[in-house]
């Protein structure tokens with residue numbers, strides 16, 4: 327059964343200090359994602375289930391009881407921008423007085439552009455050089471969509487964080503340099519490199535540890551293009 331506004335939720339984290347910088351947030355995980363990233367740590371959320379695990383109206387009622395206890399609500403996934411009801415859901419959450427955040431891989435740039443007007447912060451993935459996206463996401467055309475999403479975020483003026491998950495088997499030094507040059511051309515100053523963690527990953531070929539030091543070796547070249555790089 328679809329929720330009233332089409333938003334399907336797979337789960338909730340009631341309190342998080344790490345999903346919206348500087349804010350205490352609840353995280354709502356939407357169901358469904360068109361990408362098939364090999365390092366995905368939420369594979370159980372990729373399929374859009376016929377029935378949401380959590381009812382939207384009940385979730386809003388639950389959030390109403392959190393007013394004054396939380397600063398923000400973050401929509402994560404899965405990929406929230408596949409949800410036709412995303413803008414309505416953001417507006418509903420904002421009406422309760424919460425700041426709104428979004429984690430997105432930029433798969434639906436048009437819907438993302440609508441959502442940006444209702445967001446206070448976005449964490450956007452930049453998964454690969456845009457012409458090599460399918461090698462990481464398993465989805466032809468995903469690079470062009472992600473490029474449009476990035477340009478929409480940068481044009482919007484909202485607070486953002488760009489994130490790239492780094493695994494030596496998926497992205498080499500040349501790939502990271504290509505991303506850095508693209509971000510430099512867009513005048514991006516800050517970039518987060520997320521070192522792959524095996525939690526939730528079901529691709530056994532990625533679980534062997536990468537050789538030490540390869541990322542450290544390329545960091546100076548990356549920082550000469552994007553000055554504020556955070557590795558976490």
Ligand code: SF4
Pocket residue numbers: 359360361362363365366367368369372403404405431
């Ligand atoms: S975009 Fe996120 S949820 Fe979708 S497959 Fe990739 S890592 Fe998993």
